[in-house]
Amino acid sequence: MAFGKFKEFVGKCVRVFNVAKKPTKNELKQVSKISALGILAIGLLGFIIGIIFTILFY
Known part of the structure; x- marks a missing residue:
């Protein structure tokens, strides 16, 4: 189950890197x-x- 989420995450990262320039x-x-x-x-x-604060309060 965790491997599936990791694989999906890697797929999304690859897609972003392909679009980025x-x-x-x-x-x-x-x-x-x-x-x-x-x-x-x-x-x-x-x-x-x-x-302004220095002038007003000192």
């Missing part, structure tokens, strides 16, 4: 830029909130 350089650049902008935006938001 390596990203092109342009796709990789775009994803990197978007991720970096998101990280910077969240960091900037946290920094601004920290400054």
